[in-house]
Amino acid sequence: MDNLYAVVVTYNRADLLRNLLDSFARLGTGPARIIVVDNASTDHTADVVAAAAAAGGPPIRYERLGENLGGAGGFSRGVELALESGAEWLWLMDDDVEVLPGAVEALEKFTPEYSCLIGRRYDANGKPFFWQHHFVDALGIFLPVSGDVFRHSDVFRTNVGNFEGMLVSAAVARSIGLPDPRFFITWDDAVYGWLAAQQTPVVYVNAFVIKKVRAQRQVDLGLRHLNDSSDLSRRYVMRNRGHVAQYLRARGKFNPPGFAAGTALTFLKEIVRLVLVERTLKGTGALWQGWRESRAILADTGWKPMPPVPAFPGSGAERD
Incomplete structure (x- = not known):
């Protein structure tokens, strides 16, 4: 390469x-x-x-x-x-x-x-x-x-x-x-x-x-591994569903009922992670917070995907 x-x-x-x-x-x-x-x-x-x-x-x-x-x-x-x-x-x-x-x-x-x-x-x-x-x-x-x-x-x-x-x-x-x-x-x-x-x-x-x-603490479910997490990660797992939806929408692939089902499955997966890996339910508040934030992102009509990058952006682009 x-x-x-x-x-x-x-x-x-x-x-x-x-x-x-x-x-x-x-x-x-x-x-x-x-x-x-x-x-x-x-x-x-x-x-x-x-x-x-x-x-x-x-x-x-x-x-x-x-x-x-x-x-x-x-x-x-x-x-x-x-x-x-x-x-x-x-x-x-x-x-x-x-x-x-x-x-x-x-x-x-x-x-x-x-x-x-x-x-x-x-x-x-x-x-x-x-x-x-x-x-x-x-x-x-x-x-x-x-x-x-x-x-x-x-x-x-x-x-x-x-x-x-x-x-x-x-x-x-x-x-x-x-x-x-x-x-x-x-x-x-x-x-x-x-x-x-x-x-x-x-x-x-x-x-x-x-x-x-x-x-990391993890549980091997055979079909997949579940690792330990944090409240910050749990919040962003749900929050960033809004950005995922916007990218799907930008590509003409957003299915509202299907996406809602996917969000529910994501929430359920995080609950399973809490129970099986961390043996607690104390992180559910972070999940709900992230979900509420995702709704605001999804409703943002000014949201735009990341733009392409020119070959060498800026007049002072370096080559080293």
Whole structure:
């Protein structure tokens, strides 16, 4: 892959970030550059980045935001910087993962045919993490696909994204626009993949390239994993249903009764998560708050999707 840029978003996880940057340095074939977007961390993140940059490995560009814009805002800024710098491929990932040896070579095998793909990952215990989903337009939610999707092929056609290793070409990123910072957290990566799928095949490939490092409480339901969450995440899971609906509406795919059913299923899934993973119902207030906020977003007649990105926006766009 020519001019591959890794875009990493971090917030107060300096030690996890150090591990990720160390894993990049161990790659035989690594990215041409790493862009680290720091969501106004208050820990020693800046020191970790400086040490990694001094130690060698891929060059690092560090940008500390003035405020926490969430994962969505961080990826929006990181993708913008990568495109302005002339990246041809963007590898998007959170700070709580590490890249596995041979990851770039494993993904590169699929890039002659596909311009948006997601590799497989292990969980913190070193076991394969279940992730094989399909977005159902009529419901406005993504559902797990049962069975072994790689039984007959190393490529599974999907239509959602995941910012734990999603690889996308710059041409696709420019066409669909930057990740939408209005999501703040949750749904941003799923919708970004869905937008890409409206114009090009998005695929999940049978290559383990990422390991999740941060341990999470989880329940394996067979068909899917449910991880622990937080009141903030629960609120935004429901709140961002408004943005999901607006994107569907902008593409002429919004089905009000079906979307209402999808919202009810989303609420139910979060209740199941609370009961089975966190063994409490104290987070239901955050769910209701998010749902009320989603109604206001859905009613916003001035809402617009993210615009396409010009090849090199601004008169002072840099190439490095």
